[in-house]
Amino acid sequence: MSPNADSHSQSTLCVHADDPLNTLPASADGEITDVAPALHVSTTYRFNKDPEKLVEAKDCDLFTNRDTHIYSRETTPNTTRLEAILSSICGGRALCYSSGLSATFAAYTYLKPKKVSIGGGYHGTHGVLSIQHRLTGVTKIPLDCPAEDLSPGDVIHIETPFNPTGEAYDLQYYADKAHSRGAFLVVDSTFGPPGLQDPFKHGADLVMHSGTKYFGGHSDLLCGVLVASPQREDWFKGLWMDRMDLGSVMGNMESWLTVRSLRTLELRVTRQSRNADKIVDWLDKGMNDSSIDDDEGKAASDVSLIKPHVTKLYHASLQARDPSNAWLPIQMPNGYGPVFALHLATPEMARRFPSYLELFHHATSLGGVESLVEWRAMSDETIDRRLVRFSIGVEDVEDLIEDIRGALRKLEAWNKEQERGQK
Ligand SMILES: Cc1ncc(COP(=O)(O)O)c(C=O)c1O
Structure with a gap:
């Protein structure tokens, strides 16, 4: 049985959620025997040697019938392992980015809200929103704005706990406020990694982490993570396609280090x-x-x-x-x-x-x-x-x-x- 969130606790998932990936691609067959995952540095991967087994791009559904990695701006063995573990502990499908801010940028590029209701918090997030303002005209409105100021497709952005004070915001309150207007709740959960809080239990639509912090845990890598709620599965696909074109993927070395770190999260x-x-x-x-x-x-x-x-x-x-x-x-x-x-x-x-x-x-x-x-x-x-x-x-x-x-x-x-x- 593969370890999963219904039958195993978070500490077990952090060590075993990537076990099902201990197999070689179908083209090679067999089982990987390394206990510690290998570091794969290749940017490109050989196609199947058997011409009969080649699947043309036009017939390839990236999300269902790919049995191999093709190019590292799409997937790599190291990020696939990392995303398998993160998806199992975060309660939704996870995508990794080159940094926390590149994940935030990807989130707003995909959601394209007209208004973002936001308080203070990490200053870099406001930097991302000012770039987005240049690109799309999105405006910031106060976190305590009346619900009537929000329209469908807008976002309430909550960072909790909050940088730099470590104080918390009531997620369910803001989720209800956003949803009452057809808006979305985006949560920067960097200060509350899995184990401390699960924003999906309190209405979040999209969760972001600067994985540079607790996922990395040793001050030696940059990492960003977006997790779409199970109700927003279609967002996952859109974000995946965007990431491939934005090119804001995590490096091989960093992904490998983050898997190492998650074992002790x-x-x-x-x-x-x-x-x-x-x-x-x-x-x-x-x-x-x-x-x-x-x-x-x-x-x-x-x-x-x-x-x-x-x-x-x-x-x-x-x-x-x-x-x-x-x-x-x-x-x-x-x-x-x-x-x-x-x-x-x-x-x-x-x-x-x-x-x-x-x-x-x-x-x-x-x-x-x-x-x-x-x-x-x-x-x-x-x-x-x-x-x-x-x-x-x-x-x-x-x-x-x-x-x-x-x-x-x-x-x-x-x-x-x-x-x-x-x-
Ligand atoms: C709450 C919060 N969000 C986002 C970020 C940005 O993360 P990164 O430095 O990985 O881009 C930080 C960085 O300190 C942060 O504290």
């Missing part, structure tokens, strides 16, 4: 998310004095470190504490994601803080096994300059907390020096 993401929840909880207690009675006075000193420096904290786990957000634990039943953000008291503190950390790399991006921190003003000119974004990795959470403690101590010392200098 669940282990990585659940641990990273649990680590983030713990760090956010620790910071929140420090901001609100509630750990003051802890043992050995350590918690009290944490309060004196955190409270004067951290002025705001953002993460879906904090939103989930509010009873009016009862939808959130339903949408994200296994954790609230490894990314969160905070404000330090001044932009100058936010500029210095990342350099005081030892374990966290000061770098943009997220989703890798290593923890990253970013003074967000480095890559987003629209953002509050006090904002620092964290992407939590798989390290021991107590080591990460100790690292943040150490950095806050250095910030405190720097701040005192500044105050002394001003006297």
Whole structure:
């Protein structure tokens, strides 16, 4: 029996959903015996040696009767494996692209909405929409626009959890709003990979991921993914044809690396998310004095470190504490994601803080096994300059907390020096 989503859990599918591809093409026969998939680098593939078995292009249905790869802008062994695994864990047919933004571009090229209702979120997505505006005249309207402003074929674009704060949006609410007007819900689920949330359960029509983040998971590849909902099977075919002509396919090496990475997706993401929840909880207690009675006075000193420096904290786990957000634990039943953000008291503190950390790399991006921190003003000119974004990795959470403690101590010392200098 082939592993499938009805009989196997996500962690099993990540390791076995591509098992049925362990066969050679019909032209060669037999079984591939490699346990670790081979890396195929060819751009072109030999046709069948038997002239009787050649299927002419005019008789070839790309989606049903092809038994071989032809040219790597169409399919390759590595991307086919990757798409088999992603389709099984994402709950719809998946297509891979050369990057997250090329997937977003492909989505809007195919859907061609007249209006896109969108909030803030990743600035690159807005860059894609301004190119689309040049091409098609599409306009952006606010996320909280009245439903009446949407027409059939328009799109509500939701990024959840949301870059850079890691806060979440209620998908079902926006799905209902879009569908009430014949519009579609497109979800950028980069911050909530499979295992943390399934946007199709909450009405999404098309799901996009920057696979560069959690699917890759090791900060060493670019990847974009689109998944059409099972109700939009026809979109899959259209997107597939568009991708062949746009040429925005994933490279062989990157696809092979992503298959390698997906084997551990669940282990990585659940641990990273649990680590983030713990760090956010620790910071929140420090901001609100509630750990003051802890043992050995350590918690009290944490309060004196955190409270004067951290002025705001953002993460879906904090939103989930509010009873009016009862939808959130339903949408994200296994954790609230490894990314969160905070404000330090001044932009100058936010500029210095990342350099005081030892374990966290000061770098943009997220989703890798290593923890990253970013003074967000480095890559987003629209953002509050006090904002620092964290992407939590798989390290021991107590080591990460100790690292943040150490950095806050250095910030405190720097701040005192500044105050002394001003006297
Ligand atoms: C939410 C979100 N969407 C899309 C992208 C773009 O992905 P890529 O860098 O793979 O093009 C990013 C990149 O950071 C992102 O954070």
